[in-house]
Amino acid sequence: MCGIFGIYSFEKINVAKKIYYGLFALQHRGQEGAGIATSDGRNIHHYKNIGLVTDVFRDDILQNLFGYIGIGHVRYSTTGGKAVENCQPFVVKSSFGNIAIAHNGDLVNSNELRMDLEKKGHIFTSSTDSEVIAQLLVRELLKTSDKIEAIKNTLKKLIGAYSLLIMFNDSLIAVRDPWGFKPLCIGRDDENIYISSEDCALTTLDAEFVKDVEPGEIIEIKNGGELSSYKLDFDVPEYMSIDVDVPSIYRGATTCMFEYVYFARPDSTIDGISVYKVRKRIGKILAKEHPVEADVVSPIPDSGVAFALGFSEGSKIPYYEGLIKNRYVGRTFILPSQNERELAVRLKLSPVKSVLEGKRVVLVDDSVVRGTTSRRIVNMVRKAGAKEVHLRIGSPKIISPCYYGIDMATKKELIASNKTEEEIGRKIGVESIGYLSLEGLIKAIGRKDLCLACITGKYPTDINFEKIAKRL
Numbered sequence: 001m002c003g004i005f006g007i008y009s010f011e012k013i014n015v016a017k018k019i020y021y022g023l024f025a026l027q028h029r030g031q032e033g034a035g036i037a038t039s040d041g042r043n044i045h046h047y048k049n050i051g052l053v054t055d056v057f058r059d060d061i062l063q064n065l066f067g068y069i070g071i072g073h074v075r076y077s078t079t080g081g082k083a084v085e086n087c088q089p090f091v092v093k094s095s096f097g098n099i100a101i102a103h104n105g106d107l108v109n110s111n112e113l114r115m116d117l118e119k120k121g122h123i124f125t126s127s128t129d130s131e132v133i134a135q136l137l138v139r140e141l142l143k144t145s146d147k148i149e150a151i152k153n154t155l156k157k158l159i160g161a162y163s164l165l166i167m168f169n170d171s172l173i174a175v176r177d178p179w180g181f182k183p184l185c186i187g188r189d190d191e192n193i194y195i196s197s198e199d200c201a202l203t204t205l206d207a208e209f210v211k212d213v214e215p216g217e218i219i220e221i222k223n224g225g226e227l228s229s230y231k232l233d234f235d236v237p238e239y240m241s242i243d244v245d246v247p248s249i250y251r252g253a254t255t256c257m258f259e260y261v262y263f264a265r266p267d268s269t270i271d272g273i274s275v276y277k278v279r280k281r282i283g284k285i286l287a288k289e290h291p292v293e294a295d296v297v298s299p300i301p302d303s304g305v306a307f308a309l310g311f312s313e314g315s316k317i318p319y320y321e322g323l324i325k326n327r328y329v330g331r332t333f334i335l336p337s338q339n340e341r342e343l344a345v346r347l348k349l350s351p352v353k354s355v356l357e358g359k360r361v362v363l364v365d366d367s368v369v370r371g372t373t374s375r376r377i378v379n380m381v382r383k384a385g386a387k388e389v390h391l392r393i394g395s396p397k398i399i400s401p402c403y404y405g406i407d408m409a410t411k412k413e414l415i416a417s418n419k420t421e422e423e424i425g426r427k428i429g430v431e432s433i434g435y436l437s438l439e440g441l442i443k444a445i446g447r448k449d450l451c452l453a454c455i456t457g458k459y460p461t462d463i464n465f466e467k468i469a470k471r472l
């Protein structure tokens with residue numbers, strides 16, 4: 001996952017504090033580390049550390065990050081571990097000047113690229129893809145001083161997911177990979193141009209949404225706010241034809257369906273589609289696909305809320321909050337180790353006995369990955385007195401790992417990779433379980449140019465599974 005946020009202030013106002021607020025609004029995309037790099041036109045200043053945005057930055061740190069251009073990053077570790085050197089933005093020094101990079105996504109060929117660079121004498125200080133991109137860019141900049149040319153030459157070598165912010169001393173560049181895996185959008189107000197992983201951060205800063213960065217688009221901001229758009233000369237190969245009657249927004253794009261289902265904040269709009277509306281539609285479709293006789297529909301908060309509202313509307317079963325979330329605990333799915341995840345579930349959710357006791361309860365959640373969290377929650381609901389528990393899931397079965405930036409699990413750990421729905425239901429301990437169909441998912445999102453690899457096992461890029469296994 002990860003969240004990236006950048007500002008170019010054409011009024012030359014210090015941007016660090018606004019980047020801090022932007023990152024705060026994107027905190028749901030990564031909670032392990034945060035960083036900001038700013039440029040005053042001549043020098044780059046930067047600070048990064050492990051922890052939540054509010055833990056990493058104090059006022060005195062932000063005051064030292066002066067400059068009118070800046071980029072920030074919240075980290076969720078996939079490639080590379082939790083160490084501070086793997087936090088971003090990544091800053092490299094070159095004869096061309098300093099460059100800072102913030103990256104959301106994972107490359108599937110970073111191992112090959114890294115080994116190749118090492119053979120050529122490059123020494124790496126982190127284990128992240130972002131450093132690989134930075135080193136490749138520096139090499140290209142030595143061949144041509146045209147920044148856009150150098151970026152295009154670098155990007156041609158990358159396979160996989162990358163939404164990028166690249167900051168030079170005097171300009172800010174945003175890139176979305178040709179597949180459009182991860183979201184990226186532009187906003188503005190009277191003083192600044194903003195680039196953000198999600199538009200919810202623009203709303204926080206009272207900035208106006210301008211447009212989504214399109215798959216394969218490079219946006220350059222320089223000379224006091226002049227915006228130029230370039231297109232990557234890159235053919236995305238034919239991926240998968242899906243026979244569902246909905247439009248394709250971008251030809252060849254494969255935007256991560258999980259952004260709509262789980263990752264993005266519900267108040268965000270991705271490529272013109274409201275995440276909240278998608279989740280409500282999913283709930284309604286689920287109610288049709290998997291009807292059940294019950295007394296109460298309850299979400300597994302927070303991500304299950306819109307699904308459960310939709311399910312309640314579609315089924316006419318009343319909506320209640322059967323579980324209350326402690327809002328000071330992070331999202332369990334994106335905490336990396338199993339131990340942390342298990343403890344976090346107990347800290348995070350509490351059953352409401354008066355809602356659940358003696359009732360037939362439909363619990364609605366976004367997805368089931370390993371099944372361990374769902375089993376614990378179902379147990380909790382039963383202990384609170386529920387007579388029956390029926391689980392409804394707002395995505396199809398996850399059967400394959402993600403190689404584009406989501407540390408889901410290995411295939412073996414995925415509960416749905418080798419079990420039928422009935423077996424999964426028994427393992428989790430529910431009376432019935434119902435997953436959204438693939439067709440229902442595409443209809444609810446309203447576009448079919450999506451990456452669906454973790455639910456179909458068909459990947460939109462070439463993947464060398466053997467090399468990836470070695471790297472992991």
Ligand code: SF4
Nearest residue numbers: 256257402451453454
């Ligand atoms: S494999 Fe799944 S989680 Fe990964 S990018 Fe594709 S849809 Fe998203």
